[in-house]
Amino acid sequence: MRAIKFPKTAIACAVAAAALTGRAYAFESFQIRDIRAEGLQRLEIGTVLTYLPLAVGDELNTATSRQAIRALYGSGLFQDVQFEREGGTLIIRVQERPAITKFEIDGNDKVGGDEVDESLKNLGLAEGELFRRDLLDQVEQELRRQYYANGYYDVEIESQVNEEPNNRVSLKIEVTEGKVTKISDVNILGNSVFDDETLLEQFELKATNWMPFQRSDRYSKQKLGGDLEKLQAWYQDRGYLKFNVRSVQVALTPEKESIYVTVNVEEGEIYTVKDRRFSGETILNDRFLEALTSTRSGDTFSRKQATDSADRIEAALSDIGYAFAEVTPIPEIDEDKREVSINYFIEPGKRAYVRRINFVGNVGTNDETLRREMRQLEAAPFSKSAVERSRVRLARLPYMEEAEVETQPVPGTDDLVDIVFRVKERPPGSVQFGVGYSGAAGFLVTGQVTHTNFLGTGNRIDASIENNTIARAINLGWTDPYFTEDGISQTISLFYRESESVIRFSSGFNSNILGANLTYGIPLSEFVALRAGFGFEEVALETFPGTTSDEVLEFVVRNGTRFSTYQLRTGISYDSRNRTFFATRGALHSLSVDLAVPGSDIEYFNASYRGQFYVPLPFDFVMQFDSAIGYVDGYGDKSDVPPYENFFAGGPRTVRGYRDGSLGPLDTPFLNPFGGKLRTTLQSELIIPLPIESDGRSTRLYGFFDIGNVFAEPGDFEFTELRQSAGLGFSWFTPFLGLLEMSYAFPLNEEIGDRTDRFQITFGSGF
Known part of the structure; x- marks a missing residue:
């Protein structure tokens, strides 16, 4: 029986031409009794039937043939499809797309890399995928666009498609980059x-x-x-x-x-502000709105001031629940007088309430531990500032690396939102045994157990043993940051320290100190906290004929070698830093006064102030100032200051470039550092952004200028006696040594007898 074949224009062109141009081709329809596919190489007939919207018993006509061919082309498996008829049998003649055996880009040194390879794989241009010429053209265009974006206008890109046996191809794109334009x-x-x-x-x-x-x-x-x-x-x-x-x-x-x-x-002419007004649903009273705007009558018009004023109004509305408020500053221009009336058009939308607050990423932290940091409450009106403050409080937790927030409208409502905090936890605990080095204490051997988020509660436990050149110590501590529901913290600590001197090069005596502290932190506001507590210390001193300084011997003669002190610990702090470590903005002010109360064997007080300031600068530079002043003195009948309570200066934390603890008064007759009652220091650092880390949370490079000294008595203070230094420093949270800090300093006004160390390094977790 002679086969009857449809001309190509009858069916194949029904889609290839008629579907695209609207031109139809008519032919005699028939009922399909069987379906056969020809031209298949890698594919099975079942694959073809999967994409074919026809089956045995269906009628093939102009409309159904157009639909069927479109579906087969749309599968991406074929580069040519034809329909033929043999009696009641539909013959589908196909040409499969070739498979890619190899694909490479050569010569793209300046643009590309792993990201391009991954993108090509996602597009379908990879070994084992089916070849599509249009995708290859897209890759060429995208490569050319990227080269143009990087200044390479002389680039030449050539594609090669090499046919291989068994309907396969290998692809290659050769790039000649040329010079940068x-x-x-x-x-x-x-x-x-x-x-x-x-x-x-x-x-x-x-x-x-x-x-x-x-x-x-x-x-x-x-x-x-x-x-x-x-x-x-x-x-x-x-x-x-x-x-x-x-x-x-x-x-x-x-x-x-x-x-x-x-x-x-x-350029045009200068326009001035004629007046301002508020329209729409103002919600807030005009006097309050006027206080939020900085565009004043008679001022030169400023687009930035107008948009900033609109942003402040939006923020104020968001703080009372209007989460999606929009404020548009509309300039109404008087061309003749060159004046502008600014109309702040306010669209507050509906007041939004928080339906639910969710946390994502807190694997090791209890939900309630995070929830107690919230300043935005569920079922309360949405407040943008409260949400942001909640995020900052989460980010400042010691067991959190970062925290982000997202506001999600609740589907089906226009007045409810969900708040989602996405947190990234850092390891909250560690068991360490290691070594370190400090210029003040020499080499350290430490064993430490620390957990800042015990059982997911946010409680902190510390237990450490330390052995270094001059001292051996044991410390135990427990902190409950929410000892009460309103945020009062409690810290209990016990310690024992056996020391041969205060620093490595001082005054020839041993001390054994056993003590305990109970301290409470009482929040007064979001940024201000009060410290109050009590402490007890039992101290034993040991002196040595011929090696102990005269000052220590005089103290022992007047006070003995054993004494007890009962201490009242107080302080107040203000902290607005965005991070507790490696901050980039905000400030810290801390004032503390510790008093050995009457009834102690020795009566003295220790008052200190510390101020840190962070000023963001253009291009991700940051200026940091760290100032400190401390004063210790006795009072009452037993007014001597214990030598181990003296202040010392010099070294990485005070004045770099000078040996640790070496500045200030010296003892007699050995001329070793003895410390003094007054210390004042200022460290200024210009933090330089590093390309290896964008957020500056684990590495920091900076230039610095330090100034400071220690004086035996406050009356001895002289500005000309303040030592100065400048240099470069680098800090890094290392995986094994803890925080490593290095600096190279140039003393600027050293005097005869000063002990200098230009290169200083500290590392380890014990300090």
């Missing part, structure tokens, strides 16, 4: 009020200069667009409301080595 000049025309140099400072794109490793001279259309937006904002912030970029010309030299950018601007 650099910006030779950026020229601004039409400006008369501000000179070119002032305006070009607003641009991220720069002409090629002498600086090594310059990347700002690589042209990018996106960067230029951003620069033009910044230029417009800069003008409008100075009253030039009608400033306009008339045209931009970007010229590429024939050899594709240089680009010239010309920007034509129209």
